Amino acid sequence: MPQILIRRFNRAGKSQISIFNDKNSMSGLTLENIDKNFGSVVAVCDVNLLLPDGQFVCFLGPSGCGKTTLLRLIAGLEKPSRGRILLDEEDITHIPAHKRNFGMVFQSLALFPHLTVGENVTYSLRVRKTGKTARRQRARELLDLVKLSGLIDRHISQLSGGQRQRVAMARALAIEPRLFLLDEPLSALDAKLREDMQLELRMLQQRLAVTTILVTHDQREAMTMSDLVVVMGPDNRVHQMGSPLEIYRNPADTFVADFIGTSNLLDGTCSGPRDVTVGGARLEISEMPDGMIPDTKVTVSVRPEEVHVLPGTEEGANRLHGSVSFVRDVGSSVEIYLDCNGLQIVSQSTPKGRPAVRQGDQATAVLPASACVVLRS
Amino acid sequence: MIGEKPKGLRAHLTLTYPALMLGIFFIVPFGLMAAVSFFHRQPGGFYIPGFELTNYKNLYTALFGRTLVFSLFVAGLSAAVCVSIGFPFTYFITRMKRRAQVVWLVLLMSVLSLSEVIVGFAWSLLLSRTAGLSNLFVWLGLMERAVAWYPGFMALLFGICYLAFPYTVLVLYPPLSRLDPALPEAAQTLGASPIRTFFTVVVGSLRNAIVAAFVMVFVFTLGAYLLPQILGRPRHWTLSVLITDAAIYQTNMPLSAAMAIFFMFVSLVLVALTMMIGKRKRIKTV
Amino acid sequence: MSKTLRNIFLGLVLFLLSGPLVVVSGVSLNAKKRLFFPPEGVSMRWYVELLTENSWLIPVKNSLTIAFTSSLLALSIALPLAYFLWRYRVFYARALFTLGISPFILPPVITALGFLSFWVTVGLYGQMAATIISHAIFFVTLPLVTISLGFESIDHEIVEAAETMGADSRMVFRTVIFPMVRPYMISGYAFAYVLSLNEYIVAYMVAGFTVETLPIKIFNSLRYGYTPVMASVTVVFVLLAALIFGLIGRFGDLPKLLGALNPENQ
Numbered sequence: 066m067p068q069i070l071i072r073r074f075n076r077a078g079k080s081q082i083s084i085f086n087d088k089n090s091m092s093g094l095t096l097e098n099i100d101k102n103f104g105s106v107v108a109v110c111d112v113n114l115l116l117p118d119g120q121f122v123c124f125l126g127p128s129g130c131g132k133t134t135l136l137r138l139i140a141g142l143e144k145p146s147r148g149r150i151l152l153d154e155e156d157i158t159h160i161p162a163h164k165r166n167f168g169m170v171f172q173s174l175a176l177f178p179h180l181t182v183g184e185n186v187t188y189s190l191r192v193r194k195t196g197k198t199a200r201r202q203r204a205r206e207l208l209d210l211v212k213l214s215g216l217i218d219r220h221i222s223q224l225s226g227g228q229r230q231r232v233a234m235a236r237a238l239a240i241e242p243r244l245f246l247l248d249e250p251l252s253a254l255d256a257k258l259r260e261d262m263q264l265e266l267r268m269l270q271q272r273l274a275v276t277t278i279l280v281t282h283d284q285r286e287a288m289t290m291s292d293l294v295v296v297m298g299p300d301n302r303v304h305q306m307g308s309p310l311e312i313y314r315n316p317a318d319t320f321v322a323d324f325i326g327t328s329n330l331l332d333g334t335c336s337g338p339r340d341v342t343v344g345g346a347r348l349e350i351s352e353m354p355d356g357m358i359p360d361t362k363v364t365v366s367v368r369p370e371e372v373h374v375l376p377g378t379e380e381g382a383n384r385l386h387g388s389v390s391f392v393r394d395v396g397s398s399v400e401i402y403l404d405c406n407g408l409q410i411v412s413q414s415t416p417k418g419r420p421a422v423r424q425g426d427q428a429t430a431v432l433p434a435s436a437c438v439v440l441r442s
Numbered sequence: 443m444i445g446e447k448p449k450g451l452r453a454h455l456t457l458t459y460p461a462l463m464l465g466i467f468f469i470v471p472f473g474l475m476a477a478v479s480f481f482h483r484q485p486g487g488f489y490i491p492g493f494e495l496t497n498y499k500n501l502y503t504a505l506f507g508r509t510l511v512f513s514l515f516v517a518g519l520s521a522a523v524c525v526s527i528g529f530p531f532t533y534f535i536t537r538m539k540r541r542a543q544v545v546w547l548v549l550l551m552s553v554l555s556l557s558e559v560i561v562g563f564a565w566s567l568l569l570s571r572t573a574g575l576s577n578l579f580v581w582l583g584l585m586e587r588a589v590a591w592y593p594g595f596m597a598l599l600f601g602i603c604y605l606a607f608p609y610t611v612l613v614l615y616p617p618l619s620r621l622d623p624a625l626p627e628a629a630q631t632l633g634a635s636p637i638r639t640f641f642t643v644v645v646g647s648l649r650n651a652i653v654a655a656f657v658m659v660f661v662f663t664l665g666a667y668l669l670p671q672i673l674g675r676p677r678h679w680t681l682s683v684l685i686t687d688a689a690i691y692q693t694n695m696p697l698s699a700a701m702a703i704f705f706m707f708v709s710l711v712l713v714a715l716t717m718m719i720g721k722r723k724r725i726k727t728v
Numbered sequence: 729m730s731k732t733l734r735n736i737f738l739g740l741v742l743f744l745l746s747g748p749l750v751v752v753s754g755v756s757l758n759a760k761k762r763l764f765f766p767p768e769g770v771s772m773r774w775y776v777e778l779l780t781e782n783s784w785l786i787p788v789k790n791s792l793t794i795a796f797t798s799s800l801l802a803l804s805i806a807l808p809l810a811y812f813l814w815r816y817r818v819f820y821a822r823a824l825f826t827l828g829i830s831p832f833i834l835p836p837v838i839t840a841l842g843f844l845s846f847w848v849t850v851g852l853y854g855q856m857a858a859t860i861i862s863h864a865i866f867f868v869t870l871p872l873v874t875i876s877l878g879f880e881s882i883d884h885e886i887v888e889a890a891e892t893m894g895a896d897s898r899m900v901f902r903t904v905i906f907p908m909v910r911p912y913m914i915s916g917y918a919f920a921y922v923l924s925l926n927e928y929i930v931a932y933m934v935a936g937f938t939v940e941t942l943p944i945k946i947f948n949s950l951r952y953g954y955t956p957v958m959a960s961v962t963v964v965f966v967l968l969a970a971l972i973f974g975l976i977g978r979f980g981d982l983p984k985l986l987g988a989l990n991p992e993n994q
């Protein structure tokens with residue numbers, strides 16, 4: 066599904082991001098000016114999002130940034146303090162959770178301990194007064210879907226952690242939900258199982274083509290699984306939304322640049338339409354954000370793997386000079402820490418492309434124009 | 443849905459019935475009793491409403507004073523005995539396998555549920571000449587001939603402790619079973635013997651729970667009513683007996699109510715005092 | 729060394745706890761109308777008498793009726809209160825909860841005397857209804873505490889999960905909350921039932937002369953001449969209590985009901 070990414074800044078300088086599919090038919094979930102306060106605690110602040118159908122979306126951010134609250138607002142388990150929630154242009158803000166027909170997987174899984182696996186999985190059908198035989202039939206289908214065939218009559222206490230996870234997913238999918246919501250469902254699993262489940266979840270989502278929102282604070286999980294990532298910050302606002310690559314390559318601000326992967330964040334000033342001065346050196350920039358007049362304070366973000374290190378001192382644009390303060394070899398990659406007159410720059414390379422420098426050597430860091438992302442300070 | 447504020451009458455409807463029941467049948471009787479303690483006694487009937495302090499003045503007798511002191515003494519002593527046996531006992535139970543734990547708990551609950559009259563009867567048999575323990579000792583050659591060990595103070599103490607012991611265990615069970623098992627283990631890896639560990643780590647870290655248990659058991663044993671009559675002599679009768687007697691046999695409800703209120707007041711003060719001492723000690727040692 | 733010490737200690741406690749019961753069961757088997765231990769001759773006649781003599785049968789029936797209805801009443805008070813407290817954390821519900829557990833903490837004479845003043849004033853002194861209601865209030869603590877434990881064991885997310893799956897609040901109560909607290913209700917009922925069967929002073933104060941319960945009957949026989957029937961009644965009581973608590977221990981989570989936080993069975 067080809068999409069057009071539109072990114073624009075409104076007067077207040079806040080970015081409003083939305084993705085329309087090419088029919089421009091607004092089908093999907095819209096959050097408009099959503100605030101949520103618990104007493105004096107601000108849990109979610111001024112969120113505007115448009116999530117198109119069929120996508121796998123991740124809410125990513127540090128602990129306490131409001132991811133769970135946002136998901137619960139979408140599920141109808143909390144009422145927003147301000148703003149509207151629309152689904153296919155219908156206002157669902159005041160529709161209670163039990164009438165929304167969404168499927169949700171909770172962090173604690175929240176399986177019913179007094180019911181068997183089959184009864185858990187088809188609880189939503191029981192609520193909708195489906196007959197016993199039809200329910201059992203559907204339970205079988207669902208358990209096949211999550212590869213748990215044969216466990217239909219087990220009790221929840223007799224399942225392993227990974228099996229419970231699958232039961233919770235199957236249960237949320239029983240009525241073919243309009244939205245599939247998951248709140249850090251994988252965080253309790255060990256690393257190996259977690260990766261398996263990530264893959265399975267992604268395949269399941271693609272097979273069912275159900276719009277899915279996954280909350281996580283694990284950026285690797287978000288980057289590898291999703292079509293779209295919504296990054297939230299400690300100010301409980303949405304900082305950026307975009308494809309994982311887009312967010313990694315073009316972080317919207319210093320928080321995103323720092324939170325997603327590691328980044329060299331260098332303070333500087335705008336010195337021309339395509340120039341920034343950092344630590345006395347001139348950096349050419351391929352793409353400048355709009356409205357940058359000279360002398361604006363900016364931050365330049367460069368990913369460590371984009372930084373090349375050359376031995377000796379080499380003059381030229383986009384080059385900073387300094388001494389090697391530390392070399393860290395972790396086998397699969399080599400990190401070189403350069404001290405350039407107080408500015409610390411990290412470079413990462415493969416063992417093959419390892420520069421011929423050692424601790425204490427003079428060296429040059431090359432920051433390619435295309436890799437420098439300029440952010441307002 | 444959970445943890446929100448109840449809205450409107452419908453939400454409160456759930457609470458109405460329990461509130462009414464507890465209000466009418468607990469608060470009202472309690473208030474009434476407090477009121478009756480100021481009423482005028484009507485010989486032959488129950489009482490005439492009024493306000494006088496006569497009943498409280500009538501408490502000032504040697505009998506009442508002696509009985510009060512004796513009641514508190516017996517309760518304190520048996521609570522001390524129960525807690526000092528019950529604490530290590532509960533500790534052992536909580537370290538057992540689940541199945542063994544359940545068996546012990548079933549036994550304790552069964553004993554706990556026994557009526558005071560049954561406990562009194564059972565102990566009076568156990569301490570009697572014809573069917574008692576002394577027969578066993580005679581048979582073992584430890585004694586010349588069987589004797590009756592009741593009524594008497596020791597018999598009463600045994601009976602009350604038997605009554606209160608399961609209750610003590612029940613009060614101590616939650617804090618002890620929640621005690622982090624790593625705590626005693628850590629002490630042992632540091633070289634403390636099991637007995638030393640028990641006294642330093644287990645007793646030490648649960649001092650508050652012990653004080654609380656003592657207070658609870660103390661109040662519980664204050665309620666002993668039948669045992670003093672079955673296992674003790676008349677001079678061993680407790681305040682509970684006196685209060686009931688005044689109410690039922692002398693039909694002097696105002697006096698009996700005054701005694702009950704005074705009794706409650708004294709026990710509350712003692713409980714508060716014990717708690718305060720417990721707290722002070724903690725601050726000193728910490 | 730310390731292990732032996734521990735076992736000796738536990739053995740001693742076991743001996744002291746069961747000693748009186750052993751003697752009583754022995755005495756209940758005496759062939760003659762004498763209280764001897766070990767019994768002289770073995771017979772079941774005292775058990776037969778318990779079930780045939782009206783002087784014993786009536787108290788048995790009274791006690792069973794009172795225990796059955798009063799614990800039901802106690803349950804009906806405790807369930808909505810515990811539910812409300814779990815669902816809405818408001819101070820007046822908490823205050824009511826404290827009120828509900830105080831009859832069990834005060835010396836029973838005081839509560840009993842309160843009931844006496846009340847029933848005399850209301851004019852129901854000496855009626856079985858008075859005993860039933862008094863017992864219900866006196867023992868409401870037990871179902872209240874157990875049912876509250878049951879509610880605490882329901883994670884809030886479980887309720888929310890049911891909601892996202894389409895259950896309205898009535899449905900949630902019927903299909904999730906109620907089935908999950910049911911075992912706790914049964915235990916609470918059983919606790920109240922057994923203790924009501926054994927209760928003396930409240931029953932005595934409220935209607936001791938007209939509604940004779942078993943404990944009252946036993947005490948009266950204790951005063952006015954011993955009979956081995958008392959021993960057989962005691963044995964029946966102990967067995968009944970052991971049976972009920974044994975069932976709770978077998979099918980319920982007794983350690984948890986008594987306040988342990990053990991994830992051992994998971």
Ligand SMILES: Nc1ncnc2c1ncn2[C@@H]1O[C@H](COP(=O)(O)OP(=O)(O)OP(=O)(O)O)[C@@H](O)[C@H]1O
Pocket residue numbers: 103106107108109126127128129130131132133134135282
């Ligand atoms: N019911 C509530 N009452 C009061 N404050 C709340 C409540 N729920 C959340 N908060 C607060 O709102 C903020 C956002 O919480 P939220 O649970 O959404 O964070 P989160 O991003 O999911 O964090 P985590 O990654 O730790 O799960 C936090 O400061 C939290 O303390």
Ligand SMILES: [Mg+2]
Pocket residue numbers: 132133134
């Ligand atoms: Mg969260």
